[in-house]
Amino acid sequence: MHSDLDTDAAAARALFQSLEGMEGLSRPEPAPVQKAKERFPGQAALIKLYPGVLVAGTIALASTWLSQHYGAPVMLFALLLGMTFHFLHQEGRCIPGIEFSSKAILRFGVALLGARITAGQILSLGITPIITVVLAVVSTILLGAFLSKRMGLRQGFGVLSGGAVGICGASAALAIASVLPRDKDGERDTILTVVVVTALSTIAMITYPLLTAALHLDQTKAGVFLGGTIHDVAQVVGAGYMISPHTGDVATYVKLLRVSMLLPVVFAIAFLAARMLPGGSSGARPQLPLFLLAFAALVAVNSFGWLPKAGADAATEVSRWCLVTAIAGLGMKTSFKDVMTAGWRPVALMVVETAWIAGVVLVAVEWFL
Numbered sequence: 001m002h003s004d005l006d007t008d009a010a011a012a013r014a015l016f017q018s019l020e021g022m023e024g025l026s027r028p029e030p031a032p033v034q035k036a037k038e039r040f041p042g043q044a045a046l047i048k049l050y051p052g053v054l055v056a057g058t059i060a061l062a063s064t065w066l067s068q069h070y071g072a073p074v075m076l077f078a079l080l081l082g083m084t085f086h087f088l089h090q091e092g093r094c095i096p097g098i099e100f101s102s103k104a105i106l107r108f109g110v111a112l113l114g115a116r117i118t119a120g121q122i123l124s125l126g127i128t129p130i131i132t133v134v135l136a137v138v139s140t141i142l143l144g145a146f147l148s149k150r151m152g153l154r155q156g157f158g159v160l161s162g163g164a165v166g167i168c169g170a171s172a173a174l175a176i177a178s179v180l181p182r183d184k185d186g187e188r189d190t191i192l193t194v195v196v197v198t199a200l201s202t203i204a205m206i207t208y209p210l211l212t213a214a215l216h217l218d219q220t221k222a223g224v225f226l227g228g229t230i231h232d233v234a235q236v237v238g239a240g241y242m243i244s245p246h247t248g249d250v251a252t253y254v255k256l257l258r259v260s261m262l263l264p265v266v267f268a269i270a271f272l273a274a275r276m277l278p279g280g281s282s283g284a285r286p287q288l289p290l291f292l293l294a295f296a297a298l299v300a301v302n303s304f305g306w307l308p309k310a311g312a313d314a315a316t317e318v319s320r321w322c323l324v325t326a327i328a329g330l331g332m333k334t335s336f337k338d339v340m341t342a343g344w345r346p347v348a349l350m351v352v353e354t355a356w357i358a359g360v361v362l363v364a365v366e367w368f369l
Helices: 004-015 043-070 074-084 095-116 119-123 127-150 155-166 170-177 186-214 219-229 233-243 245-260 262-273 290-303 309-332 336-340 345-368
Strands: none
Touching: 043 074, 043 095, 043 309, 074 186, 074 309, 095 170, 095 245, 095 262, 095 290, 095 309, 119 245, 119 290, 127 155, 127 219, 127 245, 127 262, 127 345, 155 170, 155 186, 155 262, 155 345, 170 186, 170 262, 170 309, 186 219, 186 233, 186 309, 186 345, 219 233, 219 245, 219 345, 233 245, 245 262, 262 290
16 A cells, blocks of 8 residues: 555656756657658768768869969869868768768769770870880889888888879879778878879979970970879870970870879789788788779770760769869868878978989980880
8 A cells, every 4th residue: 555655756756757857847758750761762871971072062163263263283272172171070960971072982083084095095105105104103103112111101101102193193192092001191191192292293394394495305205204204184284285286295195194004003002902001901802993994994985986075075074073072072081280290201202203203204205215
């Protein structure tokens, strides 16, 4: 038999069971949340990703506008603007979209680079420029891997910077970074590589035409030198056509030959990184990245003439937008403080790599072309 005291105690517990019931009223049990039915496949993923992708795309638009009006490299603008929005990657709804931009959109953009290249363009150069480019690219990457350990840097950074200098600047840096083992310093190294290689490429665009004039190189040799040494495609075009249309054409073809090295180089790095670099798995069986297969497929399709010029131009433009968006996303993942802690050694290494590839190509142009 319950006493009145027991009844009062039970009533009190029921009355104040909710901490948020400030008026002394008990809080009703919340109704179970029913998951909304998707109106189309992938709706949930789209809702999750769109805030970050929208921010990265907006930064890409702003960077393109600034590049067109002030003449500076669009990749550099996207990177620096992205870094100013680093706080968006620390917490909040933008994180999944930023990750998607810096990885999936990046690989899609790299794959579309294959639409710029045909086998005919490569073979039309003759055997000497082909051997020169292969030797210059491979030796620059090996030099970076060798010197990085002697300078107290991560060997992965030497491979990354050597590939960026040897192949096609920021685009190559992004592609190589996507297959290197992931660690806490990987994104910082990628950002630093993009910043330095873009700056060096801009300096080369201004100074190398003057160097070719001082060395009295003819238009063909000047084109091979510019296309074989300057890092980014846009700067190669600018420097080549600064001298003459013929020099610009030769420089562009040689540069596209270097871009075509992206496929074997990235696959070789992916293969070796799984076994040799810290963070890789020595027992893992390397997988050929799908974006490299797409890259090779586009090169083949374009070589057979199955891709119309309008389609190739559209793929090139989409690729550019994807890479700028990816750079913006990568910038948002990195803080200025992280970049500043890297010190002077990475910059010195990339300057040496730039001087090396210039020397290799210049010797080949002067003695064998």
